[in-house]
Amino acid sequence: MNNAFLFIACALIWGSTWIAITFQTGETPPLVAVAWRFTIASLCLGLFCLIRRLPMRLPLHIHIKMAGVGLFLYTLDYTLLYAAQHFIISALLALMSSCIIYINVGLRRWWLKQPVRPEVLIGATLGMVGITLIFIPEFAHVRLDAALALGLGIAMVSFFCASVGNVISERILDKGTPVIQMNFYAMTYGLVFLYGSALIGGQSFALPDSPDFYIALLYLGVFGSVLAFGSYMKLLQQIGSDKAAYVVLVYPIVALIISTFFEGYRWTLLAGIGVGVVLFGNAIAMGKVPLPGRKAIKRAAATSPDTPG
Template sequence: MNILLYVAVVLIWGTTWIGIAVQSHYATPVVAILWRFAISALLLWVVLLFSGKLQRIALKDHLFCMLQGLCVFGLNFICFYTAVKYVNSGLESVIFSMAVFFNAINALIFFKQKPSPNFAPAAILGLIGIVLLFWHDLINSQFNAQLLMGIGLCAVGTYGFSLGNMISVRHQKRGLNIFSTNCYAMTYGALVMLSLALFTGQDLMPPMNFPFLSSVLYLAVFGTVIGFSAYFSLVGRIGAAKAAYSTLLFPLVALTVSTFFEGYVWTLNAVFGILLILLGNYLMFSKLEIGKKLFNSQKNCEKQA
Protein backbone atom coordinates (compact mmCIF):
# COMPACT_ATOMS: atom_id res chain seq x y z
CA MET A 1 0.00 0.00 0.00
CA ASN A 2 2.85 2.39 0.81
CA ILE A 3 4.41 1.79 -2.60
CA LEU A 4 1.05 2.39 -4.30
CA LEU A 5 0.57 5.69 -2.47
CA TYR A 6 4.15 6.74 -3.22
CA VAL A 7 3.79 6.02 -6.94
CA ALA A 8 0.42 7.79 -7.01
CA VAL A 9 1.87 10.97 -5.48
CA VAL A 10 4.83 11.03 -7.87
CA LEU A 11 2.77 10.38 -11.00
CA ILE A 12 -0.08 12.74 -10.09
CA TRP A 13 1.95 15.71 -8.87
CA GLY A 14 4.59 15.14 -11.54
CA THR A 15 1.96 15.50 -14.28
CA THR A 16 -0.09 18.40 -12.91
CA TRP A 17 2.27 20.91 -14.52
CA ILE A 18 1.22 19.96 -18.05
CA GLY A 19 -2.38 20.40 -16.89
CA ILE A 20 -1.55 23.95 -15.85
CA ALA A 21 -0.03 24.60 -19.27
CA VAL A 22 -3.15 23.28 -21.06
CA GLN A 23 -5.59 25.12 -18.81
CA SER A 24 -3.74 28.43 -19.23
CA HIS A 25 -4.42 28.36 -22.99
CA TYR A 26 -8.15 28.79 -22.44
CA ALA A 27 -8.49 31.06 -19.41
CA THR A 28 -6.70 33.84 -17.61
CA PRO A 29 -4.62 32.72 -14.62
CA VAL A 30 -7.17 34.07 -12.14
CA VAL A 31 -10.15 32.35 -13.79
CA ALA A 32 -8.25 29.09 -14.30
CA ILE A 33 -7.25 29.00 -10.62
CA LEU A 34 -10.81 29.91 -9.58
CA TRP A 35 -12.26 26.92 -11.44
CA ARG A 36 -9.61 24.51 -10.16
CA PHE A 37 -9.93 25.29 -6.47
CA ALA A 38 -13.67 25.94 -6.50
CA ILE A 39 -14.17 22.37 -7.72
CA SER A 40 -11.57 21.02 -5.25
CA ALA A 41 -13.12 22.88 -2.32
CA LEU A 42 -16.62 21.73 -3.27
CA LEU A 43 -15.49 18.10 -3.37
CA LEU A 44 -13.80 18.40 0.03
CA TRP A 45 -16.86 20.08 1.55
CA VAL A 46 -19.08 17.24 0.32
CA VAL A 47 -16.74 14.50 1.57
CA LEU A 48 -16.07 16.10 4.97
CA LEU A 49 -19.70 17.04 5.63
CA PHE A 50 -21.11 13.65 4.68
CA SER A 51 -18.41 11.83 6.65
CA GLY A 52 -18.91 14.10 9.65
CA LYS A 53 -15.18 14.88 9.77
CA LEU A 54 -15.31 18.62 9.12
CA GLN A 55 -13.66 20.31 12.10
CA ARG A 56 -14.98 23.63 13.37
CA ILE A 57 -12.18 26.06 14.12
CA ALA A 58 -11.82 29.42 15.85
CA LEU A 59 -11.97 32.78 14.07
CA LYS A 60 -8.21 33.25 14.51
CA ASP A 61 -7.61 29.90 12.82
CA HIS A 62 -9.90 30.94 9.96
CA LEU A 63 -7.73 34.02 9.44
CA PHE A 64 -4.67 31.80 9.14
CA CYS A 65 -6.58 29.54 6.74
CA MET A 66 -7.33 32.59 4.64
CA LEU A 67 -3.64 33.47 4.61
CA GLN A 68 -2.82 29.87 3.72
CA GLY A 69 -5.33 30.02 0.88
CA LEU A 70 -3.57 33.07 -0.54
CA CYS A 71 -0.15 31.44 -0.26
CA VAL A 72 -0.94 27.89 -1.42
CA PHE A 73 -4.22 28.03 -3.35
CA GLY A 74 -4.18 31.51 -4.83
CA LEU A 75 -1.45 34.06 -5.41
CA ASN A 76 1.33 31.48 -5.79
CA PHE A 77 -0.61 29.81 -8.60
CA ILE A 78 -1.07 33.15 -10.34
CA CYS A 79 2.73 33.15 -10.54
CA PHE A 80 2.85 29.57 -11.89
CA TYR A 81 0.02 30.06 -14.41
CA THR A 82 1.60 33.28 -15.69
CA ALA A 83 5.11 31.80 -15.81
CA VAL A 84 4.00 28.97 -18.12
CA LYS A 85 3.86 31.58 -20.91
CA TYR A 86 7.63 32.02 -20.60
CA VAL A 87 8.98 28.60 -19.49
CA ASN A 88 7.67 25.11 -20.15
CA SER A 89 5.82 23.12 -17.52
CA GLY A 90 8.71 20.71 -16.86
CA LEU A 91 11.07 23.50 -15.91
CA GLU A 92 8.38 24.94 -13.65
CA SER A 93 8.30 21.69 -11.71
CA VAL A 94 12.09 21.74 -11.34
CA ILE A 95 12.01 25.16 -9.70
CA PHE A 96 9.09 24.03 -7.55
CA SER A 97 11.15 21.10 -6.26
CA MET A 98 13.47 23.66 -4.68
CA ALA A 99 10.70 24.41 -2.15
CA VAL A 100 12.55 22.15 0.25
CA PHE A 101 15.26 24.80 0.58
CA PHE A 102 12.72 27.57 1.16
CA ASN A 103 11.11 25.36 3.81
CA ALA A 104 14.43 25.03 5.64
CA ILE A 105 14.92 28.80 5.64
CA ASN A 106 11.35 29.57 6.70
CA ALA A 107 11.42 26.92 9.44
CA LEU A 108 14.46 28.71 10.88
CA ILE A 109 12.75 32.10 10.65
CA PHE A 110 9.33 31.15 12.04
CA PHE A 111 10.00 28.15 14.28
CA LYS A 112 13.72 28.54 15.13
CA GLN A 113 14.39 25.12 13.62
CA LYS A 114 18.00 24.95 12.47
CA PRO A 115 18.53 23.47 8.99
CA SER A 116 20.31 20.15 8.70
CA PRO A 117 24.12 20.12 8.34
CA ASN A 118 23.58 19.16 4.69
CA PHE A 119 21.58 22.30 3.87
CA ALA A 120 24.52 24.38 2.58
CA PRO A 121 26.01 21.77 0.18
CA ALA A 122 22.50 20.75 -0.95
CA ALA A 123 21.54 24.36 -1.67
CA ILE A 124 24.76 24.96 -3.63
CA LEU A 125 24.19 21.83 -5.74
CA GLY A 126 20.59 22.85 -6.36
CA LEU A 127 21.48 26.38 -7.46
CA ILE A 128 24.22 25.14 -9.81
CA GLY A 129 21.76 22.60 -11.21
CA ILE A 130 19.16 25.30 -11.90
CA VAL A 131 21.75 27.40 -13.76
CA LEU A 132 22.84 24.39 -15.87
CA LEU A 133 19.26 23.43 -16.61
CA PHE A 134 18.41 26.89 -17.91
CA TRP A 135 21.82 27.64 -19.42
CA HIS A 136 20.90 26.65 -22.99
CA ASP A 137 17.71 28.74 -22.90
CA LEU A 138 19.50 31.67 -21.28
CA ILE A 139 22.23 31.70 -23.93
CA ASN A 140 19.81 31.32 -26.86
CA SER A 141 17.55 34.04 -25.52
CA GLN A 142 20.51 36.22 -24.62
CA PHE A 143 19.07 36.47 -21.09
CA ASN A 144 15.91 38.21 -22.34
CA ALA A 145 13.45 39.67 -19.88
CA GLN A 146 10.66 37.18 -20.63
CA LEU A 147 12.67 34.09 -19.67
CA LEU A 148 14.00 35.77 -16.54
CA MET A 149 10.44 36.83 -15.73
CA GLY A 150 9.28 33.21 -16.01
CA ILE A 151 12.06 31.97 -13.73
CA GLY A 152 11.39 34.75 -11.23
CA LEU A 153 7.64 34.10 -11.14
CA CYS A 154 8.24 30.39 -10.49
CA ALA A 155 10.61 31.24 -7.65
CA VAL A 156 8.13 33.68 -6.08
CA GLY A 157 5.31 31.15 -6.42
CA THR A 158 7.45 28.45 -4.82
CA TYR A 159 8.30 30.71 -1.90
CA GLY A 160 4.60 31.46 -1.45
CA PHE A 161 3.94 27.72 -1.34
CA SER A 162 6.64 27.39 1.32
CA LEU A 163 4.99 30.08 3.44
CA GLY A 164 1.77 28.09 3.17
CA ASN A 165 3.63 25.05 4.45
CA MET A 166 4.67 27.02 7.52
CA ILE A 167 1.03 27.90 8.16
CA SER A 168 0.16 24.21 7.82
CA VAL A 169 2.81 23.41 10.44
CA ARG A 170 1.18 26.00 12.69
CA HIS A 171 -2.21 24.33 12.18
CA GLN A 172 -0.86 20.91 13.08
CA LYS A 173 0.90 22.23 16.18
CA ARG A 174 -2.52 23.46 17.32
CA GLY A 175 -4.06 20.04 16.67
CA LEU A 176 -6.18 21.15 13.70
CA ASN A 177 -7.31 18.58 11.16
CA ILE A 178 -5.26 18.99 7.98
CA PHE A 179 -8.14 18.11 5.63
CA SER A 180 -10.48 20.62 7.27
CA THR A 181 -7.92 23.42 7.16
CA ASN A 182 -7.15 22.61 3.52
CA CYS A 183 -10.87 22.74 2.76
CA TYR A 184 -11.21 26.16 4.37
CA ALA A 185 -8.00 27.42 2.74
CA MET A 186 -9.10 26.26 -0.74
CA THR A 187 -12.45 27.95 -0.23
CA TYR A 188 -10.83 31.24 0.74
CA GLY A 189 -8.39 30.94 -2.17
CA ALA A 190 -11.25 30.41 -4.62
CA LEU A 191 -13.21 33.34 -3.14
CA VAL A 192 -10.21 35.65 -3.48
CA MET A 193 -9.79 34.57 -7.12
CA LEU A 194 -13.51 35.21 -7.71
CA SER A 195 -13.18 38.69 -6.20
CA LEU A 196 -10.15 39.47 -8.36
CA ALA A 197 -11.92 38.24 -11.50
CA LEU A 198 -15.03 40.32 -10.80
CA PHE A 199 -13.03 43.41 -9.82
CA THR A 200 -10.97 43.28 -13.04
CA GLY A 201 -13.95 42.43 -15.25
CA GLN A 202 -12.69 39.02 -16.40
CA ASP A 203 -14.96 36.50 -18.11
CA LEU A 204 -15.76 33.79 -15.56
CA MET A 205 -16.84 31.31 -18.24
CA PRO A 206 -13.91 29.97 -20.29
CA PRO A 207 -14.69 27.82 -23.35
CA MET A 208 -16.21 24.54 -22.16
CA ASN A 209 -14.19 22.42 -24.58
CA PHE A 210 -12.53 19.08 -23.92
CA PRO A 211 -8.97 20.39 -23.33
CA PHE A 212 -10.08 22.90 -20.68
CA LEU A 213 -12.58 20.64 -18.92
CA SER A 214 -10.24 17.65 -18.87
CA SER A 215 -7.33 19.70 -17.53
CA VAL A 216 -9.32 21.50 -14.83
CA LEU A 217 -10.99 18.28 -13.68
CA TYR A 218 -7.65 16.48 -13.59
CA LEU A 219 -6.06 19.29 -11.60
CA ALA A 220 -9.01 19.58 -9.21
CA VAL A 221 -9.80 15.91 -8.62
CA PHE A 222 -6.44 14.21 -9.04
CA GLY A 223 -3.89 16.99 -8.57
CA THR A 224 -5.57 18.55 -5.55
CA VAL A 225 -8.03 16.27 -3.74
CA ILE A 226 -6.54 12.83 -4.46
CA GLY A 227 -2.94 14.05 -4.64
CA PHE A 228 -3.03 15.73 -1.24
CA SER A 229 -4.99 12.84 0.30
CA ALA A 230 -2.46 10.29 -0.96
CA TYR A 231 0.47 12.40 0.22
CA PHE A 232 -0.89 12.97 3.72
CA SER A 233 -1.81 9.28 3.98
CA LEU A 234 1.79 8.49 3.10
CA VAL A 235 3.01 10.93 5.74
CA GLY A 236 0.86 9.16 8.33
CA ARG A 237 2.15 5.72 7.30
CA ILE A 238 5.89 6.24 6.84
CA GLY A 239 6.55 9.72 8.26
CA ALA A 240 7.04 13.13 6.68
CA ALA A 241 10.78 12.72 6.01
CA LYS A 242 10.42 9.52 3.97
CA ALA A 243 7.29 10.78 2.20
CA ALA A 244 9.22 13.86 1.10
CA TYR A 245 11.46 11.66 -1.05
CA SER A 246 8.63 11.72 -3.59
CA THR A 247 9.54 15.32 -4.45
CA LEU A 248 12.82 14.06 -5.92
CA LEU A 249 10.96 12.42 -8.78
CA PHE A 250 8.50 15.21 -9.68
CA PRO A 251 10.86 17.00 -12.12
CA LEU A 252 11.74 13.78 -13.93
CA VAL A 253 8.08 12.96 -14.53
CA ALA A 254 7.22 16.56 -15.50
CA LEU A 255 10.14 16.96 -17.91
CA THR A 256 9.36 13.57 -19.48
CA VAL A 257 5.76 14.65 -20.07
CA SER A 258 6.98 18.01 -21.37
CA THR A 259 9.28 16.19 -23.82
CA PHE A 260 6.30 14.48 -25.47
CA PHE A 261 3.70 17.26 -25.29
CA GLU A 262 5.69 20.51 -25.38
CA GLY A 263 8.74 19.51 -27.40
CA TYR A 264 11.23 19.96 -24.57
CA VAL A 265 14.70 19.06 -25.87
CA TRP A 266 17.22 17.51 -23.48
CA THR A 267 20.77 18.85 -23.64
CA LEU A 268 23.89 17.62 -21.84
CA ASN A 269 23.73 20.67 -19.58
CA ALA A 270 20.11 19.90 -18.74
CA VAL A 271 20.93 16.30 -17.85
CA PHE A 272 23.78 17.37 -15.55
CA GLY A 273 21.56 20.09 -14.09
CA ILE A 274 18.71 17.74 -13.21
CA LEU A 275 21.18 15.26 -11.69
CA LEU A 276 22.67 17.98 -9.47
CA ILE A 277 19.20 19.15 -8.39
CA LEU A 278 18.17 15.60 -7.53
CA LEU A 279 21.45 15.05 -5.67
CA GLY A 280 20.94 18.29 -3.76
CA ASN A 281 17.41 17.30 -2.78
CA TYR A 282 18.62 13.84 -1.77
CA LEU A 283 21.27 15.38 0.49
CA MET A 284 18.55 17.37 2.26
CA PHE A 285 16.97 14.11 3.43
CA SER A 286 20.11 12.01 3.74
CA LYS A 287 21.45 10.85 7.10
CA LEU A 288 24.98 11.39 5.82
CA GLU A 289 26.02 14.68 7.45
CA ILE A 290 28.27 15.84 4.62
CA GLY A 291 28.09 19.47 5.65
CA LYS A 292 29.31 18.66 9.16
CA LYS A 293 32.13 16.47 7.80
CA LEU A 294 33.30 19.24 5.47
CA PHE A 295 33.19 21.74 8.32
CA ASN A 296 35.15 19.43 10.63
CA SER A 297 37.72 18.72 7.88
CA GLN A 298 38.23 22.44 7.35
CA LYS A 299 38.56 22.92 11.12
CA ASN A 300 41.19 20.17 11.35
CA CYS A 301 43.16 21.68 8.46
CA GLU A 302 43.16 25.06 10.21
CA LYS A 303 44.45 23.44 13.42
CA GLN A 304 47.25 21.67 11.54
CA ALA A 305 48.20 24.90 9.82
Protein backbone atom coordinates in the same frame (compact mmCIF):
# COMPACT_ATOMS: atom_id res chain seq x y z
CA MET B 1 1.39 6.94 6.07
CA ASN B 2 4.81 6.06 4.61
CA ASN B 3 6.86 9.16 3.71
CA ALA B 4 8.32 7.58 0.57
CA PHE B 5 4.84 6.77 -0.75
CA LEU B 6 3.62 10.32 -0.09
CA PHE B 7 6.69 11.83 -1.75
CA ILE B 8 6.39 9.62 -4.84
CA ALA B 9 2.65 10.32 -5.11
CA CYS B 10 3.28 14.09 -5.11
CA ALA B 11 6.12 13.82 -7.64
CA LEU B 12 4.13 11.62 -10.03
CA ILE B 13 0.95 13.71 -9.92
CA TRP B 14 2.56 17.15 -10.00
CA GLY B 15 4.98 15.98 -12.68
CA SER B 16 1.98 15.29 -14.91
CA THR B 17 0.17 18.53 -14.04
CA TRP B 18 2.88 20.56 -15.82
CA ILE B 19 1.44 19.25 -19.09
CA ALA B 20 -2.17 19.66 -17.94
CA ILE B 21 -1.58 23.34 -17.11
CA THR B 22 -0.46 24.01 -20.70
CA PHE B 23 -4.01 23.15 -21.83
CA GLN B 24 -5.31 25.96 -19.61
CA THR B 25 -2.90 28.81 -20.28
CA GLY B 26 -4.32 31.16 -22.87
CA GLU B 27 -7.82 29.65 -22.71
CA THR B 28 -9.00 31.74 -19.76
CA PRO B 29 -7.49 34.29 -17.33
CA PRO B 30 -5.10 32.65 -14.81
CA LEU B 31 -7.19 33.85 -11.86
CA VAL B 32 -10.32 32.21 -13.25
CA ALA B 33 -8.54 28.97 -14.23
CA VAL B 34 -7.14 28.61 -10.71
CA ALA B 35 -10.55 29.44 -9.20
CA TRP B 36 -12.26 26.70 -11.21
CA ARG B 37 -9.51 24.22 -10.33
CA PHE B 38 -9.87 24.75 -6.59
CA THR B 39 -13.66 24.88 -6.82
CA ILE B 40 -13.59 21.26 -7.98
CA ALA B 41 -11.07 20.36 -5.27
CA SER B 42 -13.05 22.09 -2.51
CA LEU B 43 -16.30 20.40 -3.55
CA CYS B 44 -14.62 16.98 -3.55
CA LEU B 45 -13.11 17.53 -0.10
CA GLY B 46 -16.36 18.94 1.31
CA LEU B 47 -18.34 15.98 0.00
CA PHE B 48 -15.81 13.57 1.47
CA CYS B 49 -16.02 15.28 4.88
CA LEU B 50 -19.82 15.17 4.72
CA ILE B 51 -19.99 11.48 3.78
CA ARG B 52 -17.43 10.47 6.39
CA ARG B 53 -18.97 12.84 8.96
CA LEU B 54 -15.60 14.27 9.87
CA PRO B 55 -15.49 16.84 12.71
CA MET B 56 -15.41 20.32 11.16
CA ARG B 57 -15.32 22.63 14.19
CA LEU B 58 -11.92 24.25 14.62
CA PRO B 59 -10.71 27.20 16.76
CA LEU B 60 -10.88 30.73 15.35
CA HIS B 61 -7.10 31.17 15.34
CA ILE B 62 -6.78 28.04 13.17
CA HIS B 63 -9.36 29.43 10.74
CA ILE B 64 -7.35 32.66 10.47
CA LYS B 65 -4.21 30.67 9.66
CA MET B 66 -6.10 28.50 7.15
CA ALA B 67 -7.31 31.68 5.45
CA GLY B 68 -3.63 32.65 5.22
CA VAL B 69 -2.87 29.34 3.50
CA GLY B 70 -5.80 29.97 1.14
CA LEU B 71 -4.42 33.42 0.28
CA PHE B 72 -0.72 32.67 -0.08
CA LEU B 73 -0.61 29.06 -1.30
CA TYR B 74 -3.87 28.47 -3.14
CA THR B 75 -4.47 31.99 -4.48
CA LEU B 76 -1.31 34.05 -4.94
CA ASP B 77 1.13 31.20 -5.61
CA TYR B 78 -0.92 29.48 -8.30
CA THR B 79 -2.30 32.63 -9.92
CA LEU B 80 1.17 34.14 -10.24
CA LEU B 81 2.65 30.82 -11.40
CA TYR B 82 0.07 30.53 -14.20
CA ALA B 83 0.81 34.14 -15.15
CA ALA B 84 4.59 33.58 -15.15
CA GLN B 85 4.22 30.74 -17.67
CA HIS B 86 3.17 33.31 -20.26
CA PHE B 87 6.62 34.92 -20.11
CA ILE B 88 9.21 32.25 -19.30
CA ILE B 89 9.83 28.65 -20.31
CA SER B 90 8.97 25.81 -17.96
CA ALA B 91 12.66 24.82 -17.70
CA LEU B 92 13.45 28.16 -16.08
CA LEU B 93 10.49 27.78 -13.74
CA ALA B 94 11.73 24.33 -12.74
CA LEU B 95 15.17 25.73 -11.86
CA MET B 96 13.76 28.70 -9.97
CA SER B 97 11.43 26.46 -7.97
CA SER B 98 14.46 25.25 -6.00
CA CYS B 99 14.32 28.65 -4.26
CA ILE B 100 11.25 27.43 -2.37
CA ILE B 101 13.42 25.10 -0.29
CA TYR B 102 15.81 27.89 0.76
CA ILE B 103 12.92 30.24 1.58
CA ASN B 104 11.20 27.49 3.58
CA VAL B 105 14.39 26.92 5.58
CA GLY B 106 14.68 30.64 6.37
CA LEU B 107 11.01 31.08 7.27
CA ARG B 108 10.99 27.95 9.46
CA ARG B 109 14.00 29.30 11.34
CA TRP B 110 12.59 32.82 11.76
CA TRP B 111 8.91 32.04 12.29
CA LEU B 112 8.71 28.53 13.74
CA LYS B 113 12.09 28.70 15.53
CA GLN B 114 13.04 25.38 13.88
CA PRO B 115 16.75 24.60 13.42
CA VAL B 116 18.37 24.86 10.00
CA ARG B 117 19.08 21.33 8.78
CA PRO B 118 22.37 21.26 6.80
CA GLU B 119 21.34 18.15 4.87
CA VAL B 120 18.37 20.04 3.42
CA LEU B 121 20.54 22.93 2.19
CA ILE B 122 23.13 20.58 0.71
CA GLY B 123 20.43 18.47 -0.93
CA ALA B 124 18.70 21.57 -2.34
CA THR B 125 21.96 22.87 -3.79
CA LEU B 126 22.66 19.54 -5.46
CA GLY B 127 19.10 19.54 -6.77
CA MET B 128 19.61 22.97 -8.30
CA VAL B 129 22.82 21.80 -9.98
CA GLY B 130 21.02 18.71 -11.29
CA ILE B 131 18.11 20.71 -12.72
CA THR B 132 20.61 23.03 -14.42
CA LEU B 133 22.34 20.06 -16.07
CA ILE B 134 19.00 18.64 -17.23
CA PHE B 135 17.83 21.85 -18.88
CA ILE B 136 21.12 23.28 -20.20
CA PRO B 137 20.04 22.98 -23.87
CA GLU B 138 16.84 24.94 -23.13
CA PHE B 139 18.69 27.70 -21.27
CA ALA B 140 20.80 28.31 -24.40
CA HIS B 141 17.70 29.76 -26.10
CA VAL B 142 16.83 32.14 -23.25
CA ARG B 143 17.38 35.83 -24.02
CA LEU B 144 17.02 38.50 -21.35
CA ASP B 145 14.38 41.05 -22.24
CA ALA B 146 11.60 42.98 -20.54
CA ALA B 147 9.12 40.09 -20.83
CA LEU B 148 11.57 37.60 -19.31
CA ALA B 149 12.43 40.00 -16.48
CA LEU B 150 8.72 40.43 -15.74
CA GLY B 151 8.22 36.65 -15.77
CA LEU B 152 11.16 36.11 -13.43
CA GLY B 153 9.81 38.70 -11.01
CA ILE B 154 6.31 37.17 -11.04
CA ALA B 155 7.75 33.68 -10.53
CA MET B 156 9.87 34.75 -7.56
CA VAL B 157 6.88 36.36 -5.84
CA SER B 158 4.92 33.18 -6.55
CA PHE B 159 7.57 30.98 -4.92
CA PHE B 160 7.81 33.27 -1.89
CA CYS B 161 4.03 33.07 -1.44
CA ALA B 162 4.24 29.28 -1.73
CA SER B 163 6.84 29.19 1.03
CA VAL B 164 4.73 31.39 3.30
CA GLY B 165 1.78 29.05 2.70
CA ASN B 166 4.01 26.04 3.40
CA VAL B 167 5.22 27.35 6.74
CA ILE B 168 1.73 28.45 7.87
CA SER B 169 0.49 24.97 6.96
CA GLU B 170 3.24 23.36 9.03
CA ARG B 171 2.28 25.54 12.00
CA ILE B 172 -1.39 24.54 11.65
CA LEU B 173 -0.64 20.82 11.28
CA ASP B 174 1.74 20.90 14.25
CA LYS B 175 -1.33 21.82 16.34
CA GLY B 176 -2.95 18.50 15.39
CA THR B 177 -5.36 19.85 12.78
CA PRO B 178 -6.43 17.04 10.40
CA VAL B 179 -5.03 17.37 6.88
CA ILE B 180 -8.33 16.85 5.02
CA GLN B 181 -10.26 19.44 7.01
CA MET B 182 -7.38 21.91 6.77
CA ASN B 183 -7.18 21.56 3.00
CA PHE B 184 -10.94 21.93 2.64
CA TYR B 185 -11.09 25.14 4.63
CA ALA B 186 -7.88 26.59 3.12
CA MET B 187 -9.06 25.94 -0.44
CA THR B 188 -12.52 27.32 0.35
CA TYR B 189 -11.03 30.50 1.81
CA GLY B 190 -8.82 30.66 -1.26
CA LEU B 191 -11.94 30.64 -3.45
CA VAL B 192 -13.20 33.77 -1.68
CA PHE B 193 -9.97 35.56 -2.64
CA LEU B 194 -9.90 34.11 -6.16
CA TYR B 195 -13.49 34.87 -7.16
CA GLY B 196 -13.44 38.20 -5.34
CA SER B 197 -10.29 39.33 -7.15
CA ALA B 198 -11.62 38.09 -10.50
CA LEU B 199 -14.88 39.99 -10.08
CA ILE B 200 -13.18 43.19 -8.92
CA GLY B 201 -10.67 42.93 -11.76
CA GLY B 202 -13.40 42.41 -14.36
CA GLN B 203 -12.00 39.02 -15.43
CA SER B 204 -13.90 37.09 -18.07
CA PHE B 205 -15.71 33.93 -16.94
CA ALA B 206 -16.49 32.89 -20.52
CA LEU B 207 -16.33 29.11 -20.96
CA PRO B 208 -13.63 27.89 -23.38
CA ASP B 209 -14.62 25.72 -26.35
CA SER B 210 -11.73 23.24 -26.10
CA PRO B 211 -12.66 19.83 -24.57
CA ASP B 212 -8.98 19.43 -23.58
CA PHE B 213 -9.39 22.39 -21.24
CA TYR B 214 -12.09 20.63 -19.23
CA ILE B 215 -10.27 17.30 -19.13
CA ALA B 216 -7.18 19.10 -17.83
CA LEU B 217 -9.31 21.08 -15.36
CA LEU B 218 -10.84 17.92 -13.91
CA TYR B 219 -7.44 16.27 -13.63
CA LEU B 220 -5.91 19.34 -11.97
CA GLY B 221 -8.82 19.65 -9.55
CA VAL B 222 -9.05 16.02 -8.42
CA PHE B 223 -5.52 14.67 -8.82
CA GLY B 224 -3.39 17.82 -8.81
CA SER B 225 -5.21 19.45 -5.90
CA VAL B 226 -7.16 16.94 -3.78
CA LEU B 227 -4.81 13.95 -3.91
CA ALA B 228 -1.45 15.65 -4.44
CA PHE B 229 -2.00 18.38 -1.85
CA GLY B 230 -3.41 15.85 0.58
CA SER B 231 -0.24 13.78 0.23
CA TYR B 232 1.99 16.85 0.36
CA MET B 233 0.40 18.25 3.52
CA LYS B 234 0.67 14.88 5.25
CA LEU B 235 4.32 14.73 4.21
CA LEU B 236 4.85 18.28 5.45
CA GLN B 237 3.28 17.33 8.78
CA GLN B 238 5.56 14.32 9.19
CA ILE B 239 8.95 15.63 7.98
CA GLY B 240 8.66 19.43 7.91
CA SER B 241 8.15 21.97 5.14
CA ASP B 242 11.88 22.23 4.35
CA LYS B 243 12.27 18.54 3.44
CA ALA B 244 8.80 18.18 1.89
CA ALA B 245 9.55 21.02 -0.52
CA TYR B 246 12.22 18.91 -2.23
CA VAL B 247 9.40 17.37 -4.25
CA VAL B 248 9.47 20.52 -6.43
CA LEU B 249 12.89 19.43 -7.72
CA VAL B 250 11.80 15.87 -8.47
CA TYR B 251 8.54 16.34 -10.33
CA PRO B 252 10.18 18.16 -13.31
CA ILE B 253 11.98 14.84 -13.93
CA VAL B 254 8.62 13.07 -14.01
CA ALA B 255 7.39 15.72 -16.46
CA LEU B 256 10.35 14.99 -18.75
CA ILE B 257 9.72 11.25 -18.61
CA ILE B 258 6.11 11.86 -19.65
CA SER B 259 7.32 14.26 -22.35
CA THR B 260 9.61 11.50 -23.67
CA PHE B 261 6.58 9.37 -24.55
CA PHE B 262 4.12 12.06 -25.63
CA GLU B 263 6.24 14.92 -26.98
CA GLY B 264 9.40 13.20 -28.22
CA TYR B 265 11.79 14.65 -25.64
CA ARG B 266 15.33 13.37 -26.28
CA TRP B 267 17.58 12.63 -23.34
CA THR B 268 21.22 13.69 -23.29
CA LEU B 269 24.15 12.49 -21.21
CA LEU B 270 24.06 15.74 -19.20
CA ALA B 271 20.34 15.26 -18.53
CA GLY B 272 20.97 11.73 -17.28
CA ILE B 273 23.74 12.98 -14.98
CA GLY B 274 21.44 15.77 -13.82
CA VAL B 275 18.75 13.27 -12.82
CA GLY B 276 21.33 11.34 -10.81
CA VAL B 277 22.47 14.52 -9.04
CA VAL B 278 18.87 15.51 -8.20
CA LEU B 279 18.11 12.06 -6.78
CA PHE B 280 21.37 12.00 -4.80
CA GLY B 281 20.51 15.44 -3.42
CA ASN B 282 17.10 14.11 -2.43
CA ALA B 283 18.71 11.19 -0.59
CA ILE B 284 20.89 13.63 1.36
CA ALA B 285 17.99 15.98 2.14
CA MET B 286 15.91 13.08 3.47
CA GLY B 287 18.76 11.84 5.69
CA LYS B 288 19.37 8.66 3.68
CA VAL B 289 23.00 9.64 3.13
CA PRO B 290 24.67 10.66 6.41
CA LEU B 291 26.85 13.75 6.23
CA PRO B 292 30.52 13.41 7.27
CA GLY B 293 31.07 14.27 10.93
CA ARG B 294 27.38 14.37 11.91
CA LYS B 295 27.48 11.06 13.77
CA ALA B 296 30.68 12.01 15.55
CA ILE B 297 29.18 15.33 16.68
CA LYS B 298 26.05 13.60 17.99
CA ARG B 299 28.15 10.98 19.82
CA ALA B 300 30.31 13.67 21.42
CA ALA B 301 27.25 15.63 22.53
CA ALA B 302 25.69 12.49 24.02
CA THR B 303 28.79 11.37 25.96
CA SER B 304 30.16 14.74 27.14
CA PRO B 305 29.87 15.33 30.93
CA ASP B 306 27.60 18.08 32.19
CA THR B 307 29.33 21.39 32.73
CA PRO B 308 29.47 22.34 36.45
CA GLY B 309 27.06 25.12 37.33
